[in-house]
Amino acid sequence: MPQIKCVRYVPKQVVIDVPDEIHAAMLECWGTDLQELKKAYDWYVNHKLKALRNQTPEQAVAAGQGNEVKNIIGRIQYGVYS
Numbered sequence: 001m002p003q004i005k006c007v008r009y010v011p012k013q014v015v016i017d018v019p020d021e022i023h024a025a026m027l028e029c030w031g032t033d034l035q036e037l038k039k040a041y042d043w044y045v046n047h048k049l050k051a052l053r054n055q056t057p058e059q060a061v062a063a064g065q066g067n068e069v070k071n072i073i074g075r076i077q078y079g080v081y082s
Contacts, residue, residue: 016044016045016048016049018041018044019069021069021073022044022069022072022073022076025073025076025077026040026041026044026076029076029077029079030076036079039079040076040079043075044072044076047072
C-alpha cells in the first residue's frame with residue numbers, strides 16, 4: 001500500500017492546510033484507491049478556495065472548525081463531492 005502524505009497545496013501563493021482529522025479521514029476511506037483519494041483532495045482544495053474568495057480571513061478560520069469539519073468528513077467518507 002503506497003504511503004501518501006500531502007498536507008499542503010499551494011496554488012498561486014495560497015496555502016491550504018488540510019486539518020489532521022480531515023487528512024486522516026481521506027486516508028482511512030480512500031488510502032488504497034489513489035483516484036478517489038485525489039478526488040477527495042481536489043474537492044477539499046476547491047471547496048476551501050471558493051470559501052476564501054467569499055469570506056474575510058476571520059470568517060474562513062471560523063468556517064474551518066466545528067460542524068464544517070464534520071460535514072467535510074461526511075462528504076469524504078461517502079464520496080459526495082458536489
